[in-house]
Amino acid sequence: MPESPSSDQSSTAALVLATTPGAELTCGDGTLLRRLTDQLATLPVRAVHVVARAPAGGDSWSPSLADDLRSVADTAKTASGPVLIVAGDLVAHTGALAVLLRHPARSTAALVALDPTAPGPLRPAVRVEGGHVVSAGSxxxxxxxxxxxxxxxxxxxxxDLGGLAAVATELAEFVETGRLGPVGGSEVGDLLLVGLVRSGTRVRAAAVGELHADRVVNQGSADLALQRLAEVDERAARLAAAVKTDDGVFATYGVSTWSRHLVKLAALIGLTPNAVTGFSVGLAFLAAVWFSAGSRGAQIAGALLLLGSFVLDCVDGQLARYTMSFSPLGAWLDATFDRVKEYVVYVGLAVGYAGASMDSSRGGVWLLAVAAFILQMLRHMIDFSYGGAVADAGSWARPPTSILVPEDIPARSGRDGNAIVRLSGRLERDGLTRRLKKVIVLPIGERMLLIAVTAAFFNAYVTFAALLVWGGAAALYSLTGRIARSLA
Structure with a gap:
């Protein structure tokens, strides 16, 4: 039986299933199994346990598929941290495994390829919606x-370890009694993914992107898989994957088209994502100082500093994804200081406008500043409360389904839901209207651009008025959509 994992909860315990002949195929001076375990040693994995078919082939041996599943159940029952179940015949880039293992949430996730590659015996089909696996095959x-x-x-x-243990135990019983038909011995991971998804577990889709991860069956397929790995510049692929391609319009087209050069530079000189976040905060505070001066030249300087702060705000996340140096603290700092930077700029703009003239009527700018602040707080409250409600509803939004049912549960079609949801679905399918929807909601990139342009060419009164008009429309649009989706 598997050994009890360490009590260290900061990293993952790996269960490598070297139960197929592919694990013993040659790779350089060793085997694919040895290559995989060496890769895991470079990742946040505290212990590696190998299960093999032959008694002397690993740390423990398992004579059948049902026994493989019971080994998984036993590991889940004794684990104190996350558990990785990985096929011993997997040939993958280390970066692909890192996408799965270095995510700060340490939550349940499956390694998937979102590409047109046809499903096969060692790459069963999945359906991904909203970044999660909602259906899996075997x-x-x-x-x-x-x-x-x-x-x-x-x-x-x-x-989810308790659920994993229950799913693995149930699957073992079904396999022994033949209720799943002639499933193969290489299907442990496939069956577990099906069981987790059908039990209602939220499974994040860890996409390999331009990297590769393939299971192999013979030396020819192993050599081909290794050749595919060598043909990819792993650093370049990681950098491409680090840059979001479907962010806000200004972030996507105004920043992310060239910010990868800054990411490479930051990685080269050893900057951490948190350090980049700190520089972004510093530029925002400097922008507020310049805005508070009130002169035209100071307004332009503040606008440029604010745009620089937003660029670094994009770079810190890209750097974290590129270097795989995620942390819960970093995610919290990034989200928190986004708000702090914006609000301190409000103060700088109001101070500069009110102090630029002895006219007492200019003090009214503070009412606009406070109104913009309150509106933005309400918008964030709407967004975060809705996100939390969706997460809470995740366990019942897709009811559990029996593992013994071979058919998939069809996804909701665009015909489902109310008129607003159907219209949103149609707009989402068109590239132009999808980008327009992103602009309407006034995300942070568009807000920073709006503040910078209106402050540089007009004044703080115009800035706050624009934020209130556009922000109010965005809040109404978002609230209407969230209510419609909730009712649907």
Missing amino acids: SFHRVEGGNGTFRGAIQVGVA
Whole structure:
């Protein structure tokens, strides 16, 4: 039976299933199994346990698929941290495994490829919606509307270990009694993913992007998979994956088209994402100081500093994804200081405008500043409360489904829901209207650009008036959409 994992909860315990002949295929001076365990040693994995078919092939041996599943259940019952279940015949870039293992949430996730590659015996189909796997396949389970393939590795978070143990135990019983048909011995991960998804577990889709992760069956396929790895510049692929391609319009087209050069420079000189966040905050405070001077030249300087602060705000997240140096503290700092930077700029603008003239009527700018502040606080409250409600509803939004049902549960179609939801779905399918929707909600990039342009060419009164008009329309649009989706 598997050894009890360490009590260290900061990293993952790996269970490598070297139960197929592919694990013993050659790779350089060793085997694919040895290559995989060496890769795991460079990642946040505190212990690696190998399960093999032969008694002397690993740390423990398992004579059948049902025993493999019971080994998983036993590991889940004794683990004190996340558990990784990975096929021993997996040939993958280390960066692809890092996408799964270095995520700060340490939550349940599956390694998937979101590409048109046809599903096969070692890459079953999955359907991904909203960044999560909502349907998974095996030789017994069929997926409707699949848009990706599973690539043989699952990390299960601490909160879901009890569910993993129950799913693995149930699957072992079904396999022994033949209720799943002639499932193969290589399908442990496939079946576990199906069981977790159908039990209602939220499974994040850890997409490999331009990197590769393939399971192999013979030396020819192993050599081909290794060749594919060598053909990819892993650093360049990681950098491309670090830059979001579907962010706000200004962030996507005005910053992310060139910010990768700053990311490479920051990584080269050893800056951490938190350090970049600190520089971004510093530029925002300097922008507020210049805005408080009130002169035209100072307004232009403040606008440029504010745009520089936003660029670094994009770079810190890109750097974190590129270097895989995520942390809960970093995510909290980034979200918190986004608000702090914006509000301190409000203060600087109001001070500069009110102090630029002895005219007492200029003091009214503070009413606009406070109104803009309150409106933005309400918008954030709407967004975060809705996000929390969606997360809380995740366990019942898709009711559990029996593992014994071979058919997939079809995804909701654009015909479902009310008129507003259907209209939103149609707009989302068109690239132009999808980008227009992103602009309407006035995300942080558009807000920073709006503040910078109106402050540089007009004054703080115009800035706050624009924020109130556009921000009010954005709040109404978001609130209407959230109510409609909730009712649907």
